[in-house]
Amino acid sequence: MGGVHIKRGVYITNCKTFAESLMVERDIEWITRAHVTKVEAGKIHYETLDGTFHELEFDFSMLIPPFAGVGLKGYDKAGADITSQMFAPNGLMRVDADYMPRPYLEWSANDWPKTYQTPGYRNIFSVGIAFAPPHLISRPMQSPNGTPINPAPPRTGMPSAAMAKTVAMSLRDMLNGAEKPTHTASMAEMGAACVASTGSHLLRGTAVTMTVFPVVPDFQKYPEYGRDMELTFGEIGLAGHWMKSLLHYTFIYQAKMRPGWSLLPD
Ligand SMILES: Cc1cc2nc3c(=O)[nH]c(=O)nc-3n(C[C@H](O)[C@H](O)[C@H](O)COP(=O)(O)OP(=O)(O)OC[C@H]3O[C@@H](n4cnc5c(N)ncnc54)[C@H](O)[C@@H]3O)c2cc1C
DSSP: OOSOEEEETTEEEEHHHHHHHHHHHTTOOOOOSEEEEEEETTEEEEEETTSOEEEEEOSSOOOOOOOOOOOOOOBOTTOOBOHHHHBOTTSOBOOSSOOOOOOGGGOOGGGSOSSOBOTTOTTOBOOGGGBOOSSOSSOOOBOTTSOBOOOOOOOOHHHHHHHHHHHHHHHHHHHTTOSSOOOOOOTTTOOEEEEEESOOOTTTOOEEEEEESSSSOOTTTSTTTSSOTTSOEEEEEHHHHHHHHHHHHHHHHHHTTOTTGGGSOO
């Protein structure tokens, strides 16, 4: 997230302090800026940003692999392979973003896609995790061994759903005669909310509730923190846990298409 700052009451807190205090309160240790190189039964091997290699034993682990596409291939009408034109090397699909490689200080919120239409093919779109971001959001980092160690730009549930809805509305209009996409949803112009469980008891449970606006920081519009601090805030408490439970059961209810599911809000 490029060092997100959030408002808590009247204080501006950086996310490092926010996340680390949550861990300390729960007696959890953490390792950041690490790249997993190998996983064996009960043992993870990893490299840290300072270029040193380590091992960690575990009883239970949950690893999220780096974002990558599913390996789709692209061919034009003549049968020529256009995979590298349509997809970034990690398999994510190129859309209407500005993919020109630039140094970190020249990145702009304007580089981010707006319609999610792929260049050259007006009937192909890609949303959510599947589209190729133009660049990282965080300052790029690599270990002295040359291993890139960076967080990927977050394309979480809420922005993914907003992009999908936008593309659906554009497709509807294009099927009714519009020449080009009619709706936009840039991650540099939309906010996101996230609720993360930190304890599941009905009365003593807690969850962290965070909002950021916009998801992709815009230092031209918001020079100090890259985000609107009136709309970028975080809280932890029982109400967040109840909200998370409500979202959970509503989502499952909608997914099972139970009576009245379509009337429930997204
Ligand atoms: C552990 C975890 C926790 C998360 N927690 C949160 C959270 O608290 N809040 C939040 O906002 N976001 C959260 N996210 C992120 C959120 O789940 C994703 O951002 C969101 O699901 C992305 O939506 P998507 O439609 O792009 O991709 P997906 O939801 O991954 O949908 C892609 C779909 O394509 C299908 N597919 C794949 N290959 C093919 C193929 N070849 N042919 C046909 N179909 C295919 C897959 O089966 C899948 O159904 C979390 C993610 C993880 C992994």
